Amino acid sequence: MKLYSTNLKAEEVSFETALINGLAPDKGLYMPKELPVFSKDELVSLKDGSYPEIAFQILKNVLKGEIDEESLKSIVYDAYNYEVPLEEIDENTYIMRLDQGPTASFKDFAARMMARLMQYYLSKENKSLTILTATSGDTGSAVAHAFYGLDNIRVIVLFPETEVSDRQRKQMTTLNKNISAIAIDGKFDDCQAMVKQAFADEDLKPFNLSSANSINIGRLVPQSLYYFYSYLKLRNFPDEVIFSIPSGNFGNMMGCLLAKKMGLPVKKILSSVNDNDEVPKFLNTGEYHKIEPSRNSLSNAMNVGHPSNLARLITLYGGEMDESGTINKMPDMDSLKNDVISISVTDEETKATVKEFYDERNILIEPHGAVGIKGLMDYREKTGDNTFAITLETAHPAKFPAEVEAIIGVEPEPSQNLLDIESKEEKMDHIDTDYAKFKKYLKEKLG
Ligand SMILES: *Cc1c(COP(=O)(O)O)cnc(C)c1O
16 A cells, blocks of 8 residues: 655655654655545455454555554454444435444544554564643543553543543543543643644653544555445445545545445535634635634534645645645546535524434434434435435434533433543643643653
8 A cells, every 4th residue: 555645745654654654755745646446346245344354444445555454453443442333214225333442533543543554564573652642622531531441552632621521631631541631721732732742852852752643545545445435334235335524634535435446335524614604705715724723612612724635635636735735736626526415504403403303203313423413314305316425423422412402402421431541530730831840741751
């Protein structure tokens, strides 16, 4: 598997190099040059497998020559030890719930595989590294849980003490072992700035700091697997299927496009967004303008004014977008628009969808998933296209108890993973926004 950079100025690299480096030296994002293509018969032959079995069968072809099959198999089974429920809305429409992982969001799927793949390559070369990450809540907990208990890798998470919810904080502070949580007396931007300064600090180079951030190709590939799984678990293997994906940084939808490239019969990808409507506008007008600062919406994990995976989307259709968001070469807009549809869903529509599904269908969803469902309903209404569709629920409703209760009048039941955390002891360090103190802390901790 060779990977190229979306900026087209860096050398092609192996999967291992792309995984460990994250960003290409020309500041572009890595993309696979070639992917295996599965015929419908090959796919259907996997239909009786469990989630990890199907994931392994797909991945062993994608990562051929990059990792031995035995190691890959144990990594996949270790990463995917939870359920992936499919819930019927009607005979033509299903919800795939990607909310049963340890931090109850779909980010677990990507983070757990990436962590284990990194661990595999590091231990082969007897190396270790420290993941340093700033979080406004969700990413930090998914990353911390994903790396929890692994050798060779230590994780330090910085979070703004007063800006995360109790549940989000507990997901980071009750782990211990190789995970350290630091409550910063400041805002998310302060955490981010301190992490950036640490990465640029020559004195800290010997500690081998890494960011494990969301643009890593090691997070994208695993996000193509549940599309195969849901297709195979749903009865009659339709000739075409529509996926509806609530989107922010467009990583989840890129996973679906990779699956389509690999032969999954995806008719359309509905990639709905909240008030941050830069992508729908781009698809409508061909002009791209990022939204700065990003707009606050109810589906807050999708408050993104310039999606980091847009450069990848554009490269797949023959265009080129650089790291500043400038399009140097237009993609083939006609084929892009034929495959991908993006609409913006307001907070009012999001709330109405959560309420309607709860009151009239007895189906509980949270605001992110509701954006996806509303996008699908809108598409069907406008086009009359009633093709079989799967819409993604990207977080557990109990991750957003206050928001959901305000809409439906009852607090959602926490999942077992969320309950388990409630009773565990919290451990964290406190630092203010003084970089010198943070640096001293890092040197003591890692030295
Ligand atoms: C991160 C996130 C999203 C957006 O996913 P992208 O890959 O960034 O488009 C949607 N829902 C939830 C709950 C998330 O945490």
